[in-house]
Amino acid sequence: MVMLNSTKFSHLTFLLVGIPGLEAWHTWISIPFSLMYSVALLGNCGLIVLIATQRRLHEPMFIFLSMLAVTDLILSNCTVPNMLAIFWFAARDISFTSCLTQVFFVHFGSAAESAVLLAMGFDRYIAICDPLRYATVLTKAKIGKIATAIVARSFCIIFPIVFLLKRLPFCASNVLPHSYCEHIGVARLACADITLNIWYGFAVPILTSVVDIVFISVSYLLILRTVFRLPTKDAQLKALGTCGSHICIILLLYIPGLFTLLAHRFGHNIPQHIHILLADIYVLVPPVLNPIVYGVKTKQLWERVGYLWSQKQMWC
Numbered sequence: 280m281v282m283l284n285s286t287k288f289s290h291l292t293f294l295l296v297g298i299p300g301l302e303a304w305h306t307w308i309s310i311p312f313s314l315m316y317s318v319a320l321l322g323n324c325g326l327i328v329l330i331a332t333q334r335r336l337h338e339p340m341f342i343f344l345s346m347l348a349v350t351d352l353i354l355s356n357c358t359v360p361n362m363l364a365i366f367w368f369a370a371r372d373i374s375f376t377s378c379l380t381q382v383f384f385v386h387f388g389s390a391a392e393s394a395v396l397l398a399m400g401f402d403r404y405i406a407i408c409d410p411l412r413y414a415t416v417l418t419k420a421k422i423g424k425i426a427t428a429i430v431a432r433s434f435c436i437i438f439p440i441v442f443l444l445k446r447l448p449f450c451a452s453n454v455l456p457h458s459y460c461e462h463i464g465v466a467r468l469a470c471a472d473i474t475l476n477i478w479y480g481f482a483v484p485i486l487t488s489v490v491d492i493v494f495i496s497v498s499y500l501l502i503l504r505t506v507f508r509l510p511t512k513d514a515q516l517k518a519l520g521t522c523g524s525h526i527c528i529i530l531l532l533y534i535p536g537l538f539t540l541l542a543h544r545f546g547h548n549i550p551q552h553i554h555i556l557l558a559d560i561y562v563l564v565p566p567v568l569n570p571i572v573y574g575v576k577t578k579q580l581w582e583r584v585g586y587l588w589s590q591k592q593m594w595c
Contacts, residue, residue, distance in 0.1 A: 290453040292372050293465070297365040298559070299456045300552040309366035312559070315567045316359045322570030323348040339417040340406075343399045344573055346426060347528070350395055351566035354388035357381055358459040358562045365458060375449075378460040379441050385461055385562070386440060389536070390433040390487040392565070396529055397491040398425050403522050404498040408505045436486055443476050456551060458559050492533060499526075527572045528565070535561045 297305055330336045330345045361381070364370040373381070405416050440462050447469035457464045466476040499522070506518045538557065 290375060290449045292374050292453065293378050293460070293468070294371045294454045295361070295365055295373055295458060295460070296371070296454060296456045297362070297458050298552050298555045300550070301556075305366040309363055312359065312366070312563065313363055315563050316355060316363070318571075319351065319355045319359075319563065319566035323351050323566060326570045326573070339402050339413075339422055340399070342422055343395060343402055346429070347392065347395045347399070347569060350388050350392040351569055353384055354392065354562050355566040357384035357388065358559075362458045362559060373460065378455075378465060379444060381460040382444065382462055382465060383437060383441055385459065386437045386483065387433050390437055390483070391429055392532060393488045393491045394429040394432060396525070396532060397494055398429065399525050400495040400498045400529075403525055404502055406521065407502050407518050433487075436483060439479065440476075440483070443479060447471050447473065447476075457555055459562075461558070488533065488536065495529065524573045528569050531568050531572070532565050535564060 296302070298308065301308065326348045327345050330341045358381070361373070402417060405413050409416070444462065444465055447466065448471055449468055450470040452468060455464060455468065463476065463480050466473045466480075502518075502522065506515050509515045509518060535557070
C-alpha cells in the first residue's frame with residue numbers, strides 16, 4: 280500500500296481496454312477493422328511501388344502523394360495491429376516504453392499528414408496560378424527540402440510530448456480505456472498536475488492542423504480567383520478537376536479529426552465508446568480512402584496501371 284500511495288511510483292505496463300463497453304463485440308468489430316487495414320496496406324504500398332517504379336509518375340504531385348501514403352502507413356501500422364491483438368487475443372498489456380513510442384508515432388503521423396496536405400496544396404497553387412514556373416519552382420531538390428521540413432517540423436512539435444509524459448508519476452490505475460496509447464488519455468492516469476500536458480495537447484493541433492488549414496484555404500482562394508478568370512467553362516472545369524482529389528483528401532482528414540478533437544474536448548455527454556470508436560476510425564479511414572480517391576480521380580495513375588496490366592497479359 281505504501282508503494283501504491285507513493286507519488287514516485289510509475290507503472291511498468293498499462294492495460295488497454297479496447298473499446299470500453301463493447302468488449303463483447305470486439306470480435307465482430309475486428310472484422311471491418313481488419314478488412315480496412317488490409318485495404319490500407321495494399322492500397323498505400325501499391326501506390327508507393329507504382330510511383331517509385333514508373334518514371335512517368337516522377338512528378339511533384341505524385342511524389343507528394345507517395346509521401347501521403349507513407350504517413351498513412353505510419354498512422355495505421357502504429358495503431359491497428361495493436362487494436363486487432365486486443366480484439367482477437369485480449370492482448371491488453373503494453374509496456375510504458377512501447378506506449379510512449381506509440382504516442383509519438385500516432386501524433387507524428389497526424390502532424391506529418393497535415394503538413395503533406397499543405398505541400399500538396401502548394402503544388403496545386405503553383406500548377407494553376409503560375410504554371411510556366413511549375414518545373415523550376417518544384418524541382419526534385421526543392422521537394423527534398425520540403426520533405427525534410429515536414430519531418431523536422433512534425434518531430435520538433437511532437438517529441439516534447441514524450442518528455443511531458445515521461446516526467447509524470449503513475450501511482451493509481453494502469454487501465455487505459457482506449458484501443459491505443461494517445462497523449463491525453465495516458466496523461467489522465469497520472470497522479471500529478473497535468474495542466475502542462477493539457478495545454479500542450481491543445482497547442483499541437485493549432486501549431487499543425489489549424490495553421491495548415493489556414494494556408495491551404497488561402498491557396499485555394501487564390502486558385503479559385505485564377506480559375507474564374509479563365510476564358511471558358513471547359514478550362515475552368517479542367518483546372519478544378521486537378522484539385523478534386525486533393526480537396527476530397529483534405530475533407531477526409533480534417534473533418535473526422537476536427538470532430539474527434541471537439542468531441543473529446545467538449546462532448547462530455549457523448550458515451551465513452553463513441554469517443555474511442557471515433558478515434559479508431561480516424562486512424563483507419565484516411566489511410567483506406569486516400570489511395571482509392573486518388574486512384575479514381577487521377578487519370579495518369581489509371582493509365583500506368585492499365586499499361587502494366589497489358590504488359591503482364593502480353594508476357595502471359
